[in-house]
Amino acid sequence: MEAMMPESGEQHEEPVPHQCQIIGQRTAFGLHSFKDRVRELPEIRRLLQDPAVRIISLLGRRGIGKSLLAVRAATSAADGKWPDGARTKPLDAVVYLGQRTSGITFERVFFDCLSLLSDEKAARLHRTWASGRRAGEKASALFDALAPREVLLLFDNLEDVLDVDARPAEPELGELIEALVSHERAPRLLLTSQIPLSLSPQLSRAEHRVELRDGLPDRDAVSLLRELDPYGHSGIREADEELLAATARRVYGVPRGLELIAGALRDDLTMRTLREWLTDSDALTNVVDQLAHRHYEALSEEPRLVVDVLSVFGTPTKLEAIEWVLQPVAPALEVREVLRKLIDSYLVRQDRQTRSYSLHPMDADIARNSLRSASPSLARRLHRRIADWYARTATSPETWQSPLDVDPNRRELEHRIQAGDYDEAALVLDQVAEFLLWQGSVAAVLGQHSRLVGLLGSAEARLAHLVVGGHAHYIAGPQPRARELLEQAAALATAPQHRARLQRILFLLGDLDRFENRPEAILRLTLAAELASELGNVEEVSHSLMCLSLAHSYAGRPEQALETAAELANLTGEPYSASPLTRARLGDALACAYVAQRNWTLVAEAISGAIAAYRESGIPEALGYAFNTLGLARCAEGDLAAALEAFEQGVVLGAETEMARAEGLCFFNRAWVLWETGRCVEAEESARAARAAYRRGGCKDEPVAAALCDALAEHRRHNDALTVRHLERCEQLLDGNPDLCPSEWLIATTERIRNAGTGSL
DSSP states (O other): OOOOOOOOOOOOOOOOOOOOEEESOOSOOOGGGOOOOTTHHHHHHHHHTOTTOOEEEEEOOTTSSHHHHHHHHHHHHHHTBOTTSOBOOOOSEEEEEETTTTOOOHHHHHHHHHTTSOHHHHHHHHHHHTSSOOHHHHHHHHHHHHTTSOEEEEEESGGGGBOTTSSBSSHHHHHHHHHHHHSTTOOEEEEEESSOOOOOHHHHTTEEEEEOOSOOOHHHHHHHHHHTSTTSTTSOTTSOHHHHHHHHHHTTTOHHHHHHHHHHHHHOTTOOOHHHHHHOTTTOOSOHHHHHHHHHHTOOHHHHHHHHHHHHHOSOEEHHHHHHHHTTTOTTOOHHHHHHHHHHTTSEEEETTTTEEEEOHHHHHHHHHHHHHHOHHHHHHHHHHHHHHHHHHOOOGGGOOSGGGGHHHHHHHHHHHHTTOHHHHHHHHHHHHHHHHHHTOHHHHHHHHHHTTTOOOSHHHHHHHHHHHHHHHHHHSOHHHHHHHHHHHHHHOOSGGGHHHHHHHHHHHHHHHHHTTOTHHHHHHHHHHHHHHHTTOHHHHHHHHHHHHHHHHHTTOHHHHHHHHHHHHHTTSTTSTTOHHHHHHHHHHHHHHHHHHTOHHHHHHHHHHHHHHHHHHTOGGGHHHHHHHHHHHHHHTTOHHHHHHHHHHHHHHHHHTTOHHHHHHHHHHHHHHHHHTTOHHHHHHHHHHHHHHHHHHTOTTHHHHHHHHHHHHHHHTTOHHHHHHHHHHHHHHHTTOTTSOOHHHHHHHHHHHHHHSSSOO
């Protein structure tokens, strides 16, 4: 942020008002009654202007006003106008995240920030999220897209997501925080927490802590107390200054304590004066937490039920949700009237902008803990009822576009777990897991999966849980773990109602077998295709048949691959001809079979059709692979310039879609073409890029790229013997892989080097 702008008496035209984008729900209300922190606010402003400070931590005990101060600072920074009259360059965007509102996760940060970008940039980053890249790399890509905008992230109640070592319990969130420090143009982070965030020495240099040890000074505390009794009903507004100051000091000037005093006096049916009330040691203690406990315990049955529901929801909640949850529990309860009284007593807060109600985090914790210990059966009942509320508000899977669209399902899952209904929770996870996995939220799925390990009773829930875990590890690794879970699931999926799950199991196991060139791939993928056909799932039929055809090609059986492709071709006729993805898969399968036959003219024809169909389908992830195959065809035809162009386009598409293996294949084959054309320095660079891409994606082809790197390095040193040795190793590692240069091409290169005896081609 720029330094404060100087005052000027000159007259200028009114500039167009700056519009700062606000994303997310503010985590504190009552800004109208905020009492200026005369020391802290200027300090926060100074820190926001210091480029060396990336993280500003507001620390202090519960109720001291951290959230309100953070929101006030963010609001001032967004407008560029501060309470003391200072002016700063306004922010471009503020993104609010709180564990008591939307939650604080890397996924939430990522997708909330996408709303700040153009549709084109957001779509590209959405694909980045779905890639297998590490969280830190995804964060850097996001920050690159956000630059040069000035963005502030606000994390409220961060202590809720820290582990016992005060580090983020979610590893991806930890990587995000590291990226916020290391990336030059990353957003700033303003956070509130009772517990200081534990950072490495390197990162801690970029953090500055503002500790709120004391509450408001007497003058501000007295002013706030008077505002909390606007009509004088509690005897506070007309009380003398000295008495109000003494009252504030009893709770150390903590804003939440002042609210509790005002609320308690308003609810005091004996109508004692403030002085009388203060002398009653049972009415007030000098500890805010104890005062909050007393306030909660003093509630009658109906108000306490409403408070309990809000505490169990744990997030700002709309009136209709509160009424729906309470209807079977207390059908005669007048929720609106009770809420009005709770608002008047400063126990419940309302947000007119979102039309929602919430508790102060301290009060929510007290109510939730008290409910859990005093009435565990009611707590479970409320969790179940709230889970049912989220289930009925969930949207149809056909409408899902991003991980945020399944928020109601994920909240239902959380409340099922809190209710102890673990089997139901496993089934909810199964409903959304496949979507989340293909969206790239693998860590989130694995995290929820691990919470349910060892807690499931029914065979149905255990089967669903095994499939979810197997699919997640199929994507994230380790693959042996994926195989273990999926094989356990296959043993359970024996009933007729399990056919859809069995189809998914067989497909995943078959694809694992295909990558490892196991003979079991053929049977499993065949059964997967047959089951998908019985279930009427054309999409899964085409996917299974394509992989089955590829498995035959990889195993060196092009005739069987073409037979399977012929089955796939049947799906491209009526009534399926409108599916470009099926046509693309057919072209892919045919091209791979023709590669195995070395029929390069048909390879070029089939893969060109596949490229057009993939583009029509709007699914670009396979285009990098398709251009790699096209490049091989052009090589075989002798058009090396066209081959290079295809490989280079494949590299770009692989990078854009974050398909590391496609990128690696194209880099590898490009390296061989460059070597063939005498551009050996570029060839070595391309081979190293292939190895890096394979390593990034955890691909099994990395050793073949390493062998090519070694061959090129020795070729540069004019060491023919070692060049040939590494090329021979490369030939062996190719092992008939149809995605890479055929081994006979490398054999021919090896023979030329051996016969020439000079190392030149």
